[in-house]
Amino acid sequence: MNDMSPVIGPRARRQQDQRRRILDAAVTCFAQGGFHATGMQAICAEAGMSPGALYRYFPSKEAIIEAIVERDRAEAPAMLAPLLEADDVVGALVQAGRDFLTGNLQTGGMPIFIELCAEAARNPQVNAITQRCEGEIHDLLVRVIQRGQTLGQVDPALDAAAAVRLLSSLADGLLLRMGLEGIAGVDDLLVMFERAVRSFLAAPAGALR
Amino acid sequence: MNDMSPVIGPRARRQQDQRRRILDAAVTCFAQGGFHATGMQAICAEAGMSPGALYRYFPSKEAIIEAIVERDRAEAPAMLAPLLEADDVVGALVQAGRDFLTGNLQTGGMPIFIELCAEAARNPQVNAITQRCEGEIHDLLVRVIQRGQTLGQVDPALDAAAAVRLLSSLADGLLLRMGLEGIAGVDDLLVMFERAVRSFLAAPAGALR
Numbered sequence: 001m002n003d004m005s006p007v008i009g010p011r012a013r014r015q016q017d018q019r020r021r022i023l024d025a026a027v028t029c030f031a032q033g034g035f036h037a038t039g040m041q042a043i044c045a046e047a048g049m050s051p052g053a054l055y056r057y058f059p060s061k062e063a064i065i066e067a068i069v070e071r072d073r074a075e076a077p078a079m080l081a082p083l084l085e086a087d088d089v090v091g092a093l094v095q096a097g098r099d100f101l102t103g104n105l106q107t108g109g110m111p112i113f114i115e116l117c118a119e120a121a122r123n124p125q126v127n128a129i130t131q132r133c134e135g136e137i138h139d140l141l142v143r144v145i146q147r148g149q150t151l152g153q154v155d156p157a158l159d160a161a162a163a164v165r166l167l168s169s170l171a172d173g174l175l176l177r178m179g180l181e182g183i184a185g186v187d188d189l190l191v192m193f194e195r196a197v198r199s200f201l202a203a204p205a206g207a208l209r
Numbered sequence: 210m211n212d213m214s215p216v217i218g219p220r221a222r223r224q225q226d227q228r229r230r231i232l233d234a235a236v237t238c239f240a241q242g243g244f245h246a247t248g249m250q251a252i253c254a255e256a257g258m259s260p261g262a263l264y265r266y267f268p269s270k271e272a273i274i275e276a277i278v279e280r281d282r283a284e285a286p287a288m289l290a291p292l293l294e295a296d297d298v299v300g301a302l303v304q305a306g307r308d309f310l311t312g313n314l315q316t317g318g319m320p321i322f323i324e325l326c327a328e329a330a331r332n333p334q335v336n337a338i339t340q341r342c343e344g345e346i347h348d349l350l351v352r353v354i355q356r357g358q359t360l361g362q363v364d365p366a367l368d369a370a371a372a373v374r375l376l377s378s379l380a381d382g383l384l385l386r387m388g389l390e391g392i393a394g395v396d397d398l399l400v401m402f403e404r405a406v407r408s409f410l411a412a413p414a415g416a417l418r
Contacts, residue, residue, distance in 0.1 A: 131389070162401050
C-alpha cells in the first residue's frame, strides 16, 4: 500500500504522522474508558502531546471520532472492490466476512466498534457520522448482491438492500460475540457464519418449481 | 404475571419497589451517559433517594448492573419455555426472535443493551455477569434446537450449540442496527430475519440425496 501513496513533502508527512498518533491514542483511551468518560486531556497524555498541539489537529472529541470512523471506512472500498469482479460472488462474500471478523479480532478492533455503537446510541452527531460512513459500504455490497443475482448465484427474488442490512447485522453481531466470548470458539462461529450466508442467499429449495 | 407473585408483606413489597425504582433510575442514567461515566450520585438524583438509602440496596455500580442483567434474564425462561412444547419449532423460534427485537425496540431496551456490551468489553466482572446470565438462555435454546432435530424440523447435522450462538449473534446484531437506524426499516429487517433463520436451520437442499 505504501508504494501507492502519493509523494508528499516532509511537512505533510509529519502532519500525517501526528494525526495518526492522536487517533491511535484516542482509540486506546476510548476502548479503555469509553468515549463518554474520556477527556481530551487523557488523549493528550496518551499521545504525549500538549493540548495546544492536539487542538491544532482536532477541535473536539467528535472530530476525533469522525476521523477514526473515516479511517476505518477508507480501507473498506479497497477491501471490498474485488467482490465486484469475483467469479464466485457468494464465496467471495463469505471470505470478506471472515476477513472482517478475524481482522477485527486480531487488531483488537472490537472494543472501539462497540464503544462507537454505544456512543452512536446516545449522540445523534456520532450516529450521523457512522451512518454516513456505513452508507458507502452498504451501496457497494448491494451492487455485489445484484451482480450475484445477474450471474444466477443469488436468489433473484431477494431484496438486495434488505439482504445487505441483514448480512451486515449478522457480521456486527458476530463481532460483538467473538469480542466478548474471546477467541476460543471463533472457528465454530465462522463455520456457522458461512452456512448462514450461503443458505440465506440461495434460492429456497423448490421456490422456482 | 402479578397473579403469580407470592404473597408478601408490606415491608417486603416496599423493598421490592425501592429496588425497582433504583434499577429503573440506573437504566435511564446508563443509557444517557454511559455506565462508565455515571456516578452513584447521578443514580441517587434520578431515583430521588439519598446515597445512604441507595447503598443499603446496592453497594456498587457493579451490583446495580448485575441486578439489571438479572432482571432481564429472569423474564427469559418464562418467555422461551413455550418453545419446548411448540408443534412448529422453527416458527416458534422465529416468533420469539421477532418478539425479542420488537419488544426491546418498544421499551427502549437498545441503549442499555449496547451500554452493557460496551462495559462488558472493558470490565471482566461485568463480562462474567452477562456471560453467566446468557448461559441459561443459551442452554434452553440448545434444547429447543435439539427438539426440532428430533422432530425432523431442523437439519440433524447441525451443531445445536454453535447454531444457537449464530442465531443469538444475529438477533443481537439486528437489535443493534434497529436501535441505531430507528424504527423506519424494521419491517424489512424482520422479513429478512425470518428468511435467515428458516434457511439456516433447514437441511441443505440435496444434502441427504
